[in-house]
Amino acid sequence: MRGKTTIKDIARETGLSTTSISLVLNKKPNKISDSSRRRIIDAANRLNYYPNQQAVSLVNRQTKTIAQIIPDISNMFFGQLIQGSDSVAHPHGYSLILGTTNNDPARELDMIHSLCARGVDGVLLTTSSPVNARVYQDLFPKLDVPFVLVDRALSLLPCSSLTYDHQKGAYLATRHLIELGHKKIACISGAHKSGSADIRVKGFCLAMEDACLPLQQNAILYGDYSDKTGYDMADAVFDSGFTAVFCLNDMIAFGLYKRAGERGVRIPADLSVVGFDDVAFSTLINPALTTVRQSAYELGRESVKRIIMEIEQQAPRQTVYFEPVLMVRNSTCPPKN
Amino acid sequence: MRGKTTIKDIARETGLSTTSISLVLNKKPNKISDSSRRRIIDAANRLNYYPNQQAVSLVNRQTKTIAQIIPDISNMFFGQLIQGSDSVAHPHGYSLILGTTNNDPARELDMIHSLCARGVDGVLLTTSSPVNARVYQDLFPKLDVPFVLVDRALSLLPCSSLTYDHQKGAYLATRHLIELGHKKIACISGAHKSGSADIRVKGFCLAMEDACLPLQQNAILYGDYSDKTGYDMADAVFDSGFTAVFCLNDMIAFGLYKRAGERGVRIPADLSVVGFDDVAFSTLINPALTTVRQSAYELGRESVKRIIMEIEQQAPRQTVYFEPVLMVRNSTCPPKN
DNA sequence: ATATTTGGGTAAATGGTTTTACTCGAGGAA
DNA sequence: TTCCTCGAGTAAAACCATTTACCCAAATAT
Numbered sequence: 001m002r003g004k005t006t007i008k009d010i011a012r013e014t015g016l017s018t019t020s021i022s023l024v025l026n027k028k029p030n031k032i033s034d035s036s037r038r039r040i041i042d043a044a045n046r047l048n049y050y051p052n053q054q055a056v057s058l059v060n061r062q063t064k065t066i067a068q069i070i071p072d073i074s075n076m077f078f079g080q081l082i083q084g085s086d087s088v089a090h091p092h093g094y095s096l097i098l099g100t101t102n103n104d105p106a107r108e109l110d111m112i113h114s115l116c117a118r119g120v121d122g123v124l125l126t127t128s129s130p131v132n133a134r135v136y137q138d139l140f141p142k143l144d145v146p147f148v149l150v151d152r153a154l155s156l157l158p159c160s161s162l163t164y165d166h167q168k169g170a171y172l173a174t175r176h177l178i179e180l181g182h183k184k185i186a187c188i189s190g191a192h193k194s195g196s197a198d199i200r201v202k203g204f205c206l207a208m209e210d211a212c213l214p215l216q217q218n219a220i221l222y223g224d225y226s227d228k229t230g231y232d233m234a235d236a237v238f239d240s241g242f243t244a245v246f247c248l249n250d251m252i253a254f255g256l257y258k259r260a261g262e263r264g265v266r267i268p269a270d271l272s273v274v275g276f277d278d279v280a281f282s283t284l285i286n287p288a289l290t291t292v293r294q295s296a297y298e299l300g301r302e303s304v305k306r307i308i309m310e311i312e313q314q315a316p317r318q319t320v321y322f323e324p325v326l327m328v329r330n331s332t333c334p335p336k337n
Numbered sequence: 338m339r340g341k342t343t344i345k346d347i348a349r350e351t352g353l354s355t356t357s358i359s360l361v362l363n364k365k366p367n368k369i370s371d372s373s374r375r376r377i378i379d380a381a382n383r384l385n386y387y388p389n390q391q392a393v394s395l396v397n398r399q400t401k402t403i404a405q406i407i408p409d410i411s412n413m414f415f416g417q418l419i420q421g422s423d424s425v426a427h428p429h430g431y432s433l434i435l436g437t438t439n440n441d442p443a444r445e446l447d448m449i450h451s452l453c454a455r456g457v458d459g460v461l462l463t464t465s466s467p468v469n470a471r472v473y474q475d476l477f478p479k480l481d482v483p484f485v486l487v488d489r490a491l492s493l494l495p496c497s498s499l500t501y502d503h504q505k506g507a508y509l510a511t512r513h514l515i516e517l518g519h520k521k522i523a524c525i526s527g528a529h530k531s532g533s534a535d536i537r538v539k540g541f542c543l544a545m546e547d548a549c550l551p552l553q554q555n556a557i558l559y560g561d562y563s564d565k566t567g568y569d570m571a572d573a574v575f576d577s578g579f580t581a582v583f584c585l586n587d588m589i590a591f592g593l594y595k596r597a598g599e600r601g602v603r604i605p606a607d608l609s610v611v612g613f614d615d616v617a618f619s620t621l622i623n624p625a626l627t628t629v630r631q632s633a634y635e636l637g638r639e640s641v642k643r644i645i646m647e648i649e650q651q652a653p654r655q656t657v658y659f660e661p662v663l664m665v666r667n668s669t670c671p672p673k674n
Numbered sequence: 675a676t677a678t679t680t681g682g683g684t685a686a687a688t689g690g691t692t693t694t695a696c697t698c699g700a701g702g703a704a
Numbered sequence: 705t706t707c708c709t710c711g712a713g714t715a716a717a718a719c720c721a722t723t724t725a726c727c728c729a730a731a732t733a734t
Contacts, residue, residue, distance in 0.1 A: 004481070006690060017714050022692055031712055048479065050454045054400065055690035057391040058719045065434070065455075073423075074617060079416040086410075086437050090448075095455060096435045097402075100423050111427075117387045118402075118432060142385065144341070227621055254621045261623035280411060284564055284591045285622060286598035343720060354684050359722055368682050392720035395689050 005047040013043040025051075057119065066307060067115040069099040069108065071128040075225060075251055076279040077296045078126070081150070084300020085124065092308055094121070103128040103191070103224070109135065112143070122146045122307040127195055130154055146310035150303045151294075152195030153319065160310065160317045162303045164294035166196045169324030170203025173246050173274040173292050176326055178211045181334045182244040182272060186216070186237045188256070189248045190225040197225070200248050200276065216242070223252070230255025238265050243335040244272035250279040253289055253331075272332040287330035294324050342384040350380040362388075394456060403644060404452040406436040406445065408465040412562060412588055413616040414633045415463070418487070421637020422461065429645055431458070440465040440528070440561070446472065449480075459483045459644040464532055467491055483647035487640045488631075489532030490656065497647065497654045499640045501631035503533045506661030507540025510583050510611040510629050513663055515548045518671045519581040519609060523553070523574045525593070526585045527562040534562070537585050537613065553579070560589070567592025575602050580672040581609035587616040590626055590668075609669040624667035631661050 007025075011018045016036060023030035024040045032040075043049075057063045068085055070078045082096070089096050097120060099111035109132055112123065122145050127136075133154045140147050140158050149161035177185050187204045190197035201220060208215055221236060223229030230252035237245050237256070247253035253275035260267055267273050267287055275282060278293035299322070309315035348355045353373060360367035361377045369377070380386075394400045405422055407415045419433070426433050434457060436448040446469055449460065459482050464473075470491045477484050477495050486498035514522050524541045527534035538557060545552055558573060560566030567589035574582050574593070584590035590612035597604055604610050604624055612619060612628035619626040636659070646652040 004690095007692095008690080018691075019693080019714060019716095020712090023713095026692080028693090031710085033712065036712080050450075052395070052690050053455045054391050054394040055719090056692080058389070058395055058690080058721095059692050061719080063391065073416045073420045076413065076416065079410050079413065082435070083410045083437065086435060090436070090451075095452065098419065098423060098433045098435050099427070100420065113387075114427075115432065118390050227617075254618075257623065258621050258625075280564075281591075281618065284595050286594065288595075344722095345720080355721075356684060356723080357682090360683095363722080365723090368680085370682065373682080389720050392689090393722080395691095395720080396722050398689080 004052065005049040006052065007049070009047055010040065010043045010049055013047065014039045016040065062121050062311070063119045064094050065097050065118070065120045066094050066304065067099060067112075067118075067120040067123045068096050069101060069111050069115070069123065070126045071101050071103045072225075073100055075249070076281060077249070077251075077277045080280065080296035081126075081300040084295075084297035085304045086300075087297075088301045088304040088308075092304075094304070094308065101128055103194075105129050105131050108132060112139070116143045116145060120145060121311045122148065124148050124150050124303050124307060126150045127152050127154060129191070129194055131193065133157065146307055148303050148307045148310070151296075151299060154195070158317070160306055160319065162299060162306060162320045162322070163196075164299070164322045164324045166199040166324075167203035167206070169276060169292040169294065169326075170200040170246070170248075171207045172324065172326045173276065173290075174204045174207035175211070176290070176328065177244045177246065177272060177274060177332065178207060178213065180244075180272065180332060183213055183335075184216050184242045184244070185213070185219065186240070186242040186245040187220045187248070188230060188233050188237070188245060188252050189220060189222045190229075190252075192222045194225070197222075197248055204246055216240070225249050225251055227251045227255030227258070230257075231259045234259035234263075234265075238263060238271065242271065244274070244332070247273060247275050250275040250277045250282055250289060250291055253291070254281065254285060257285060268331050268333040269336070272335070274332060278327055282327070283329070290329045290332040291327050292324045293327050294322065298322070341389065342386040343389070344386070346384055347377065347380045347386055350384065351376045353377065362386075399458050399648075400456045401431050402434050402455070402457045403431050403641065404436060404449075404455075404457040404460045405433050406438060406448050406452070406460065407463045408438050408440045409562075410437055412586075413618060414586070414588075414614045417617065417633035418463075418637040421632075421634035422641045423637075424634075425638045425641040425645075429641075431641070431645065438465055440531075442466050442468045445469060449476070453480045453482060457482065458648045459485065461485050461487050461640050461644060463487045464489050464491060466528075466531055468530070470494065483644055485640050485644045485647070488633075488636060491532070495654070497643055497656065499636060499643060499657045499659070500533075501636070501659045501661045503536040503661075504540035504543070506613060506629040506631065506663075507537040507583070507585075508544045509540075509661065509663045510613065510627075511541045511544035512548070513627070513665065514581045514583065514609060514611060514669065515544060515550065517581075517609065517669060520550055520672075521553055521579045521581070522550070522556065523577070523579040523582040524557045524585070525567060525570045525574070525582060525589050526557060526559045527566075527589075529559045531562070534559075534585055541583055553577070562586045562588055564588045564592030564595070567594075568596045571596035571600070571602075575600060575608065579608065581611070581669070583611045583613075585613055587612040587614045587619050587626060587628055590628070591618065591622060594622060605668050605670040606673070609672070611669060615664055619664075620666070627666045627669040628664055629661045630664050631659065635659070
């Protein structure tokens, strides 16, 4: 009763060796007689035995543990991502071990070290900025576990990456506004130099260019991927004659909605708004947000599948782009006049 | 270079014993000369040594790992909870290992087993239902790690619990509506028999009773803690002459908002709405939601502090209630006429 | 001159499990 | 009789770090 039952206790109970116990309990090919087998299983149940995972990990050199490193759980996108990850990890016998970086590259590096020291079998990394890219180039091979970059790719790194085509998504969003007849379109971005923001901005610019629309002055505003940014930048958008705004993620759009409510700016009558991510909330808010869907849940599921393949079958690295799709809802309409 | 550097490699490099290496690297009291010490530290850095945590855990009998078991991450409340937990766990050298139960008691039990087998040092459990209570009574002592019940207490269990006073919160919310002059008040609940829902309903009933207000027919509607429930139940509320509704959590309120938007029901002019939780979104939505604040972030922080105390100092068990506070915002006003 | 301390270490046990390479006796074949 | 095989197991090494109980020579104390 004191302390945990070990394999030795069962050996003592059954009068057999630990080898036999291990063989039977792990269903390894063995020559243990049926009666012994029965006694072992009985004793294991009776003593409520389950193997010490530390010991198992030590000899098997794997922990059945996957690190998931993300910038910030308050962004609902990551909540859904984790949910997706967990939904495939657990059925496969893996547990998710969580690390949040608060968008701090130093903390991100730290987290990678500390989780790898824990002996995770693989790392799902959503990097918050490309500044560590060079460090990672040397680091990943040294750490000797598969890495999968999730949602934000960094080129040239020796690892797989699973991400939506951010540029295309942004292009789609912007073109939608253009097709509605908007000409003065603003863009509220996440942080300059953040993994995905620059690519989305590029998609925005490209769409404008392709439509021969000049960029207004201060059309592109930089903040971060939070509702606060949307709220803070909203006035600048409202007061500069823009008829539409492309928010680089839904959280930004939600912040802007809030300020719009306070100022009496009507969406979409006075201002069309497009978001990015299609977080669960987009359909809850009023008017429902037109946005670019990238299913965080799917991304989570796929990234875990991917990393398990690399862990268990040394599958080769792969870069996968998912297709974003534009979800037209009620926050966009043709401009007035 | 092949495989990970072990303590033996450093012993070989420095010509010292593994004992010395361990002593120096862990800064244990020792009598190693300065020059040897220097050589050890040098070699450790040069070879990029970090101890195998499996081995360390095996001998120290602790994993510096805390399990956090929650019903459902899509509820933003839990996103914020985890964020709070992580924010204190990591600085203390603990990692969070995640388990989601989808509100399924069987899965919850399973998760507890599987995470304990992993050798977590403690478990933060937000149980989704009291049905397992009796099982837990026997189980917790057997598992021999501290448990802390988070947000949803179960009486009589041999463990600590940290929770907001759900009944009082519900009472506050309901009284607020009553004080505004509402008499026909509906209540959309989470699942019958879910940990907290019944208590909140009780608070609702008590407030009505104290104000000598009779409960309308079908005043209490049961669903679950999701926006879908709010959406699905909305019509029943709109069409039965209620002037106010108390939603048992914010997600439900958000769902109801959505349906209200579709139906043209104005909040608060046609219907006052109060939520519960004060999830980050409550202030983003329009009109800002009047709700009962229970800071998930704080709860996360406190629960980790608590469990670390129990892990490291065998602190005695404790039941803590936090005071909820009513946040009056724009979704409530006196009834028409 | 002898006893004691101190400086600078180390050997070996421990933790719990898996796995490889045996052992041993009985029965059958040649 | 000798050789093999088969059934039913087992001893011991390996995984990696920590920790306890020592060791030995030189310096100091008495």
